[in-house]
Amino acid sequence: MTAIDAALTEAKSNFAAKRPITRQLHDRAANVMPGGNTRTVLYTAPFPIRVAKAEGSALTDVDGHRYLDLLGEYSAGIYGHSHPKIVAAVRAALDVGLNFGAHHGKEIELAEVLTGRFNMELIRFTNSGTEANMMALCAARCFTGRSKIMPMNGGYHGGTLYFSHGASPINAPFDCVLGHYNNVSPTRDLIVSNAKDLAAVILEPMLGGGGGITASPEFLQMLREETSRRGIILIFDEVMTSRLHPGGLSAALHVEPDLKTLGKYIGGGMSFGAFGGRRDIMELFDPGRPDALPHAGTFNNNTLTMTAGHAAMTDIFTPEACLELNARGDRLRTALNDLFMHYQVRMTALGRGSMISIHPVSGSVTIPEELQKADKQLRQLLFLDLLDQGIYIAERGFMALSLVVTDDDCKKLVGAVERHINQRRELLV
Ligand SMILES: *Cc1c(COP(=O)(O)O)cnc(C)c1O
Numbered sequence: 001m002t003a004i005d006a007a008l009t010e011a012k013s014n015f016a017a018k019r020p021i022t023r024q025l026h027d028r029a030a031n032v033m034p035g036g037n038t039r040t041v042l043y044t045a046p047f048p049i050r051v052a053k054a055e056g057s058a059l060t061d062v063d064g065h066r067y068l069d070l071l072g073e074y075s076a077g078i079y080g081h082s083h084p085k086i087v088a089a090v091r092a093a094l095d096v097g098l099n100f101g102a103h104h105g106k107e108i109e110l111a112e113v114l115t116g117r118f119n120m121e122l123i124r125f126t127n128s129g130t131e132a133n134m135m136a137l138c139a140a141r142c143f144t145g146r147s148k149i150m151p152m153n154g155g156y157h158g159g160t161l162y163f164s165h166g167a168s169p170i171n172a173p174f175d176c177v178l179g180h181y182n183n184v185s186p187t188r189d190l191i192v193s194n195a196k197d198l199a200a201v202i203l204e205p206m207l208g209g210g211g212g213i214t215a216s217p218e219f220l221q222m223l224r225e226e227t228s229r230r231g232i233i234l235i236f237d238e239v240m241t242s243r244l245h246p247g248g249l250s251a252a253l254h255v256e257p258d259l260k261t262l263g264k265y266i267g268g269g270m271s272f273g274a275f276g277g278r279r280d281i282m283e284l285f286d287p288g289r290p291d292a293l294p295h296a297g298t299f300n301n302n303t304l305t306m307t308a309g310h311a312a313m314t315d316i317f318t319p320e321a322c323l324e325l326n327a328r329g330d331r332l333r334t335a336l337n338d339l340f341m342h343y344q345v346r347m348t349a350l351g352r353g354s355m356i357s358i359h360p361v362s363g364s365v366t367i368p369e370e371l372q373k374a375d376k377q378l379r380q381l382l383f384l385d386l387l388d389q390g391i392y393i394a395e396r397g398f399m400a401l402s403l404v405v406t407d408d409d410c411k412k413l414v415g416a417v418e419r420h421i422n423q424r425r426e427l428l429v
Contacts, residue, residue, distance in 0.1 A: 004377045004427055011384040012046045019063045022050045040159075041074070044383065044395045054081035057404045059392055067392040068409055072400035075208065075240045075355060076264035078325075079316055080404030086268045089311035093303045106306035113313050114274060118238070118248045120260060123276030124285060125300045129239035129263025130158025132273035133202065134172065135295060136259045137161075140200035140233035142293055143281045148194055149174050150201045152181040154368025156209035157202060157237050157261075164210060165372055181207065182219045182367050191226045200233040205249040208240035209398070211359060211371040212351030220255040227258075233281065239263035239273070240400075244326055244353040246319035265317070268308030271299065321403060326353030329401050332410040339414060343421050345428040358382065358397040358417070360428070378427065382420055389416040 001009075016023060026047035029036030037043045049067075053060045057080055059067045072078060079086055093106075111123050126132045137149055155163045162168035167176060177194050179187040179201065191198065201223055206214040227234040236257040238248045243265055245252035250260065259277035266272050276282055284293045299305075333356050336349040346362040359371055360378035383395040391413055393399045401410075421428060 004375070004381070007424065007427060008377050008381050008384075011381055011388070015384055015387065016046050018065070019047075019049070019061070021062045023047055025050050025062060041394070045380065049387065049392070056080050056082075057402060057406075057409060065390070067387065067390050068405075068412060070391060070393050070399040070401065070405065070409075070413060072402045072405075073269075074264070074394065074398065075243060075400035077269065078243055078265040078354075078400070078402050079269065079312060080402045083312075083316060083404075085311055085315050086308050089268060089308045090270075090304060093307035096303060098304055099299065099302050104301070104303060104306075106303055106310060107301040110306050110310045110313070113310060114262065114266070115276065117246065117313070117319075118242060118260060118262065118276075119251065119256065120276035121279040122282035123274050124282070124295055125305075126273035126275065126297055127271045127299050128158065128273045129237075129261060130160060130273070131297070132239070132261040132263055132275040133157040133161050133235075133237055136235050136261050136275040137174065137200055137202060139275070139281055139284060139293065140235065140259065142284060144199040144231060144233060146197050146199040146232075147175050148177055148197045149199055150177045150179045150191065150194070152179045152187075152203045152368075154181050154207050154210040154213070154372070155203055155237075156207075157204075157239075164368070179203070180367070181210075182213065182216050184216075184219055184222050187219070188222055188226055191223075191230070191232070195230040195232065198230070198232050200235050201227055202235040202237060204237045204239075204241060205253055205255070206241050206244070206352055206355070207368060208355065209396075210368050211365075211396075212355060212357035212398075213365060213368060213371070214352055215253070216366065217253065220253060224255050224257075233258045235259045235261065237261050240355065241352075242266070243317075243322065243400075244355065246322045249352075266309055266313060267305040268312035270302075270305035270308050272305050272309060316403065325401060325403055328405070328407065328410065329354035329356060331407075332356060332401070332413070335410070335414050336417060339418055339421070343418075343425070343428075345421055345425070347421075347428060354401040356399045356401075358393075358399075360397075381424065381427070382417075385420040385423070386413075386416055389419065391416050 026036045049061045052062045059069045151163045160172040234257040241249035262274040333349045340347045350357045361374045
């Protein structure tokens with residue numbers, strides 16, 4: 001048994017000993033759901049925390065432990081829990097009715113706000129980011145009359161569009177050519193050699209789930225040039241990254257794709273997804289056309305999402321609030337990296353603005369392959385050590401600050417990470 005094994009075994013048994021009710025409920029859940037789980041990313045060993053109540057930036061689990069929530073629902077929980085303006089919007093939606101099976105006014109209002117803010121000519125709504133990406137990819141295939149798509153190694157576009165460590169076995173059966181994130185010339189070569197079959201290139205302008213690596217200007221410029229030249233549709237998955245700048249990350253990086261996808265926080269915390277962009281592509285979905293592409297979805301324009309999303313984007317996550325939140329995140333990331341430098345430990349904080357990922361690697365990281373070999377046990381140890389100090393992040397080290405996280409909360413995290421370093425020093429150098 002290595003020193004890391006021993007530390008982790010002890011941290012897990014400490015975690016379990018403090019959570020008898022959580023364990024009981026986990027066992028019960030496992031009778032009816034595989035592994036007691038219905039969303040893989042939420043599973044952590046020995047068993048995940050189980051929340052009884054959430055408020056503002058606080059979670060309370062079923063055993064009564066309180067946590068500062070820095071996970072922020074993997075970036076979807078940007079408003080904090082039960083924001084009064086969201087609660088009011090949801091109440092208002094309940095009063096008019098949930099699903100009409102018909103058009104209504106709120107969907108226009110939300111579409112107007114989003115197309116304006118994220119520079120899209122036309123937009124359509126879905127129920128999830130996964131669906132938005134599926135629709136954008138299929139639209140690109142129909143528009144170009146080509147079949148292949150190019151995602152990037154390390155990219156995540158939903159449960160059936162997952163390309164970390166290669167392609168997931170449950171991916172949708174697209175004919176994929178896997179690009180190399182931030183690696184200009186091999187990716188250019190793949191685009192050139194597949195050009196006549198390639199319908200779309202899809203990527204996150206910053207890898208979110210993939211660890212917080214931002215696309216380099218040279219890489220994005222190459223993709224924009226090569227796709228434009230060859231009639232390939234460039235799709236930016238901004239499901240996470242749209243929160244990093246008032247106009248989305250593509251605006252901050254000054255590269256405009258042909259299509260964008262949105263999701264997560266934009267629905268105010270309700271199920272949400274959207275895809276949109278160039279008019280000539282999106283117009284294919286105009287049902288008044290004889291050759292229209294169909295786009296179904298029972299809940300696409302449900303009033304709960306449309307109303308909460310509109311309130312959230314106009315009254316809470318204003319451009320000013322967006323800038324302030326991301327500045328706070330930048331300060332926190334700097335504070336963490338200063339700490340790692342000070343203690344000379346093999347840790348680094350990546351990301352941008354309000355999205356931060358702590359990794360057990362040192363030095364600068366520019367391609368996802370450098371993260372894929374990081375020690376998973378060290379990630380688990382940090383996760384459990386932070387839980388023990390009342391802080392909740394993702395096991396993979398991911399955090400997404402919500403608007404109710406304060407500078408004091410950020411200090412609390414830095415202090416907790418410092419205690420982790422002091423306690424585990426010999427494992428981290
Ligand atoms: C979460 C996420 C998705 C999938 O969105 P769901 O609503 O969970 O289906 C797609 N792309 C990115 C970049 C994401 O972070």
